[in-house]
Amino acid sequence: MRITNVQQVNTTSIPVFLRLRWRLTTIFLMIAIVPIIFVTVLVVRQIEAQNRAQTFRQLESISILKQQQIALWLEAGRVELRSLLVSPEVRTAIQDPDARPREDAVLREVANISNIIDDIFFYDPSGLVMLSSNEALLGRVVSRQVYFDASLQGEVVQPPFFDVSTGSLALIATAPIYVDDALIAIGAIRYNIDELNAIMLERAGLGETGETYLVSSENNYFLTASRFEGYALNRAYTSDGIERALNRESGAGEYNDYRNPPVPVFGYYQWLPALGSGLLTEIDQAEVQAALSQVQLAITVLAVVIAALAALLGLVVTQRITRPLIQIANSAAAIARGKFDQRVQSQQRDEIGVLAAAFNNMTQAVQDRTTQLQAARDEALAAQRIAKENSRLKSEFLATMSHEMRTPMNAIEGFTSIMLNRMGGVEYNAKTERYLAKIQANSQRLLSLINDFLDLSRIESGRMELARMPISPVEMAQKWRENFSVLADNKGLTYEVTVDPNLPATIYGDEEALSKVAVNLIGNAVKFTEKGAIHVKLEKRGTTLALEVRDTGIGIPPHAREFIFDEFRQVDQSSKRKHGGTGLGLAIVQKLTRQMGGTIMLHSEVGVGSTFTALVPLVSEDLPETELVRG
Numbered sequence: 001m002r003i004t005n006v007q008q009v010n011t012t013s014i015p016v017f018l019r020l021r022w023r024l025t026t027i028f029l030m031i032a033i034v035p036i037i038f039v040t041v042l043v044v045r046q047i048e049a050q051n052r053a054q055t056f057r058q059l060e061s062i063s064i065l066k067q068q069q070i071a072l073w074l075e076a077g078r079v080e081l082r083s084l085l086v087s088p089e090v091r092t093a094i095q096d097p098d099a100r101p102r103e104d105a106v107l108r109e110v111a112n113i114s115n116i117i118d119d120i121f122f123y124d125p126s127g128l129v130m131l132s133s134n135e136a137l138l139g140r141v142v143s144r145q146v147y148f149d150a151s152l153q154g155e156v157v158q159p160p161f162f163d164v165s166t167g168s169l170a171l172i173a174t175a176p177i178y179v180d181d182a183l184i185a186i187g188a189i190r191y192n193i194d195e196l197n198a199i200m201l202e203r204a205g206l207g208e209t210g211e212t213y214l215v216s217s218e219n220n221y222f223l224t225a226s227r228f229e230g231y232a233l234n235r236a237y238t239s240d241g242i243e244r245a246l247n248r249e250s251g252a253g254e255y256n257d258y259r260n261p262p263v264p265v266f267g268y269y270q271w272l273p274a275l276g277s278g279l280l281t282e283i284d285q286a287e288v289q290a291a292l293s294q295v296q297l298a299i300t301v302l303a304v305v306i307a308a309l310a311a312l313l314g315l316v317v318t319q320r321i322t323r324p325l326i327q328i329a330n331s332a333a334a335i336a337r338g339k340f341d342q343r344v345q346s347q348q349r350d351e352i353g354v355l356a357a358a359f360n361n362m363t364q365a366v367q368d369r370t371t372q373l374q375a376a377r378d379e380a381l382a383a384q385r386i387a388k389e390n391s392r393l394k395s396e397f398l399a400t401m402s403h404e405m406r407t408p409m410n411a412i413e414g415f416t417s418i419m420l421n422r423m424g425g426v427e428y429n430a431k432t433e434r435y436l437a438k439i440q441a442n443s444q445r446l447l448s449l450i451n452d453f454l455d456l457s458r459i460e461s462g463r464m465e466l467a468r469m470p471i472s473p474v475e476m477a478q479k480w481r482e483n484f485s486v487l488a489d490n491k492g493l494t495y496e497v498t499v500d501p502n503l504p505a506t507i508y509g510d511e512e513a514l515s516k517v518a519v520n521l522i523g524n525a526v527k528f529t530e531k532g533a534i535h536v537k538l539e540k541r542g543t544t545l546a547l548e549v550r551d552t553g554i555g556i557p558p559h560a561r562e563f564i565f566d567e568f569r570q571v572d573q574s575s576k577r578k579h580g581g582t583g584l585g586l587a588i589v590q591k592l593t594r595q596m597g598g599t600i601m602l603h604s605e606v607g608v609g610s611t612f613t614a615l616v617p618l619v620s621e622d623l624p625e626t627e628l629v630r631g
């Protein structure tokens, strides 16, 4: 069995994004990737923030360390200065000019040993230097130096300044010396700036780009050197950090540093009042972020790997789900095309396995049922063939038999006629004559029955060939008129046959068949009409030829209209006794009409009359044989 109009299963016709496989994979991916992205972003942000906070903390602690180192260094210098102030030799030398050269030598010795102090010198309240570790200073007057005025008042650390006399940066601490509340001199030390540089250039914990440096509030000059080349001390530098430090603020920030072009740095700034300068601790953002970038890269790679694994897993899982489904769909399509041996192979023990098993069961059931149906149909077909053959054999037998019976019947009828006409010259008495008449009537009936049989069986066995000959409707009508005028007259009926003037003079067809239809219908009309009229019309109705036989007879009840066209069927059995007949006439009419490619219609009213109309195709030209409409 084949079932047509079945679409082949073709998953490629489903848009990709609708396919189960891709939808499931996408969902898997989403489930895996969205949290991964979320977590990754969160972790990276967190690390970034922590990194920055830690960098700031580190910069702050380095800055504070430097500040303390500087304070210690300054304090160490002041301690040395104080110890000199209380030294009796120093006091003696101040008051006794003769003792001074010896004391100068002692001071030189002290300055040499100390790595904090460069120079030691003492000057009187007028500013005249009287004692000094540095000979060049002796006899000079320092009253114009920046620290001088303040030094007369008390202990002072003078923030670094550019000393024009030495042409270098100077950091001076001073302390007054009193004798009996009278200021007799001021002691001063000049710090060794190299030591400050050493403190500032110590860069532990500052990586490749980190640095600490001091910027003086005077002119924004560097007090200590930059880590980078090309940035001289005695030039003005500025940046956000420098400005804030010199503004006496302290804190951390991200800003562009003093370099040219500026470099973004993380920085910590604070103000050192003792040095009158800002302490800056900075590191390039790029360096801090380089380490971070590695972590970010590692995390991103990890995330991508996890996502890829999730996608792969999703694909495998969805494959396991969709493959049996596609297989089932393919099998269903194959079954629809008639391939019932299709079974779904599934070892899965889940719902899909159950589905496959159910599908296989259904397929088996469909296969069994189809086999049964096929067998039943084959049987029915065989029975039908046999029945057809039987029917044909029956008709053939009837035709042969009727034909064979006609010859002796004709002889019987003929001889009976001869005898009745006394052609043998014999005299019969009335009784014999009556019998002879009965024999004749019966043999005539038998002959007409045999003729009907012969017609019917010829049509049914397919031996009836319709001719296509020219017919003159007018002449044919004339024959019908002549055939029945005597019978109609005898019953006192009006009988007329009319021909439609629109009909062509010559039509084509089988005159014998057409006349047989007419004769049967007219014969019935005469037979079942006691008074009134019989009207036969031959007319053109469009492309059909209509043969209409109308009578004013007994009519046919509605229920009988269904079966009177069947063989041997009459309206009721009493009709047979009264009117005779075999019930074959209308069967012949219907079969002949159909064979001519037409139909027969009936309108009737009991007690009013009946109208039979045979409609057959009107052939008005001698068409080639093949174009003839055949029944």
Ligand code: ADP
Binding pocket: 524, 525, 528, 551, 553, 554, 555, 556, 564, 569, 570, 571, 572, 575, 580, 581, 582, 583, 584, 585, 586, 587, 610
């Ligand atoms: P028959 O005339 O040999 O009985 P038909 O097949 O010609 O057989 O007609 C079948 C039956 O149809 C008739 O017996 C009759 O009862 C009914 N019949 C046919 N023609 C008419 C008619 N014109 N008027 C009334 N009844 C008719």
